[in-house]
Amino acid sequence: xxxxxxxxxxxxxxTTVKRALAREGYEVFTVxxxxxxxxxxxxxxxDLVITDFNLKDCTGLDIRDExxxxxxxxxxxxxxxxxxxxxxxxxxxxxxFSIKELRSLVAxxxxxxx
Numbered sequence: 001x002x003x004x005x006x007x008x009x010x011x012x013x014x015t016t017v018k019r020a021l022a023r024e025g026y027e028v029f030t031v032x033x034x035x036x037x038x039x040x041x042x043x044x045x046x047d048l049v050i051t052d053f054n055l056k057d058c059t060g061l062d063i064r065d066e067x068x069x070x071x072x073x074x075x076x077x078x079x080x081x082x083x084x085x086x087x088x089x090x091x092x093x094x095x096x097f098s099i100k101e102l103r104s105l106v107a108x109x110x111x112x113x114x
Contacts, residue, residue, distance in 0.1 A: 002110060003044065005029045007037050007051040007063060008079065013095075017050065020099045021106065034058040038066065046074050048110060053080035053092075064090060075109050 004026050006017045014030040021028045029044060031037045034057050037049075049067055053060040060078040067074055081095035093105055 001025070001027045002047045003027045003029070004048045004050060004106070005031065005037065005040060005044070005046045007031050007033070007049065007055065009033060009052065009056050013052070013079075016099075017102065020102060024103055024106075026106075034062060034066070037063060041066070041070055045071060048075045048077065048106065050077045050079060050106075053078050053082070053085075060090070061088070075112075077105060077109060 002025075004021055006014055006021075006028060007030075008014050008017070009032050011032070014032065018028045018030050029040055029046070031040055033055055049063065051060045051063045060080070064076050067076060077091045077093060079093050079095055079097070084092045084094065091105065091109055093102060
């Protein structure tokens, strides 16, 4: 089963994304900050991490850096409601997004070889 971790400090986004992806058959874990992500990453392995770009305690780039240290093959998608920063080579999805758009991007990212 494909395992996904979603990181966002907005509980509504966590719930919505988890439900949308679970209905597609993915096993979805949710956390609200970098500390929670670090803890779950010690116990679990993920195929994909979806993170908000601006968290209370870090940025999506901090999440990416930690992920690269611990699990370089795990893919990442960054969600943002602001302008996508230039020069960053990470797949982004712009908030607000549709469930269809999210599911499509997740499928595309998981289809590509790491």
